[in-house]
Amino acid sequence: MLKFVKNYMDSxxxxxxxxxxSLLIFFTFFVVLFWxxxxxxxxxxxxxxxxxxxxxxxQIS
Known part of the structure; x- marks a missing residue:
């Protein structure tokens, strides 16, 4: 199964x-949030x- 996925991704x-x-989006989001x-x-x-x-x-009143 894993070999099939690897071969499929390589194609x-x-x-x-x-x-x-995706790493850049993740890193940018957290840098902006930190700032x-x-x-x-x-x-x-x-x-x-x-x-x-x-x-x-x-709600009580």
């Missing part, structure tokens, strides 16, 4: 670029973190 032209592209976390304003983080608590107060 596809240009397939070696797909792992490189956003460290540059986000603390007031915004506190406001967003309190949304579930504020929502519960509205």
């Amino acid at each position: 596809i032209a240009g397939i070696e670029i797909y792992p490189i592209i 956003w976390v460290f540059t986000a304003k603390k007031d915004y983080i506190n406001e967003v973190s309190n949304i579930p608590l504020d929502n519960q107060k509205d």
Whole structure:
């Protein structure tokens, strides 16, 4: 089974670029996320973190 898959993948032209592209997308996403976390304003983080608590107060009243 594995030999069949390997032979099938070898027959596809240009397939070696797909792992490189997926790695670049993965790496870029986490670099951007890391940058956003460290540059986000603390007031915004506190406001967003309190949304579930504020929502519960509205449902009780």
